[in-house]
Amino acid sequence: MTEGMLNIIKKVISMLTISVATIIPVKAETSSVSGNNNELICIDSGHQLKGNSGLEEIGPGSSKKKLKVSSGTRGVATKKYEYQLTLEVGLKLRDVLQKEGYHVFMVRETHDVDISNKERAIKTNNAGCSLYIRLHADGINNSSTQGASVLTSSPANPYTKGVQKSSDKFSHDILSEYVKATGAKNRGVVYRDDLTGTNWSKVTNTLIELGFMSNPAEDKKMSTLEYQNKMVTGIVNGIKKYLKEK
Template identity: 40%
Template sequence: MLTGWRKVGKYYYYFGTDGAIRHGWQRVNGRMRFFYKKSGAMAVDREISGRPVNSHGAWLAVIVLDPGHSSVVAGGSEPLGPGSSTMKAKDTSGTQGVATGVEEYKLNMDIAKALQTELKKRGYYRTFLTHTGGRAISCIERTQVANNKNADAYIRIHANGSSSQSANGALTICTTSNSPWVGNSLYTKNKKLAQCVLDSYVQATGIRKEYIWYTDEMTGNNWSQVPCTLLEMGYMSNPAEDRKMQDPAFQKKMVQGIANGVDRYFNIAA
């Protein structure tokens, strides 16, 4: 039974441990590769569905993670979207664990750093954070990091809060189909990213699935020129959910869930 790499002429093929030839996007040797569906040959030196594949047959995705809020809150206001006369606060202090007392920005940073490590393990070597904490940074400044890197996916990491301690669950936030700042093509990608991250996250964690919130009231989303979503991982205002999100074992599930969502968004097989 054939397994692993095989070269026929100038083309490379890959067979799984089951002996089946691989097709489509696959993670092989820690790299994202595309194998043509008809022939099974690996693509090299060309663009596949807008993704540049290099001479070694690898596509190097760029992912930017934004740990929401900071220990130093950016003061002042900034436009809601490009050219908008509506102004919003550059940032807020975020919420706080009702049971643990942990500040939201600390949870967001812990998850973002762990997620960066996990994504790099999965072959997403070009995974970046918008900041590493300890300084004021506005929503627009965060998003400009993703725009400047021409990210293939931009995920904003947050935790929720409510006046009701019974509120629970996870949701993602996406721009609307009528956004004055986001065109149809980018909206479609935003929607897919929001859906993939939310579905995979709740599947891995068991946290209740709320919904995708479609709104044009999020400065960071509105300024993004790349596929973007904001994940509210759970409610820090819910005592049980707050404690759960501080549990190291559960945090691993949170990270796995988001990473699985990235794989799902890019249609990457294991």
């Protein structure tokens, strides 16, 4: 075989290799969380640096009014304010949800804001959120009381007819997974029809009381990184459980 013929054969082999490469695509890596791309989760870290004693309607068209936003409670041991704790947990929850592939809408990301409970719900409605979770902590004149609960509207609530049933299910799922992850006492689902943020919401929602800041041991625990990670894990698992079963 002459050198010229050998060069021709090499060129033909090279062309065939290029052609095959162009018709056989390389398989791209797929994200294990791509199924969450359409879910927008709203996180409302309760309270703010300063309360607002102005009044607003507790529901659309209601003549009954409440404070726009109260100042919240404070840890008896840590001296941390509720608005600080709820944002700490809220930001951690945001980060984990985003890593899981969810989109997240934060009602607030700083303390120095002035957003009423009605405005928080309306912001969530306008954002087109799939779920609305409100983070709070309890305080009471009894240092031995502890545990977590969730607040949602009753079937008799005239303002929440469109989302009451789904919110009830969501509330149960969040609480069950939260106490499972944290070991907190389960104080149950509490039905409240006087919550402005709930009554103005058109989104499936719940309000979770993370624990009692008036209980020294629980107050300290809720400010530790280890326990906050458990809190977040429980809430995320509750969200997943609800979305899987809805």
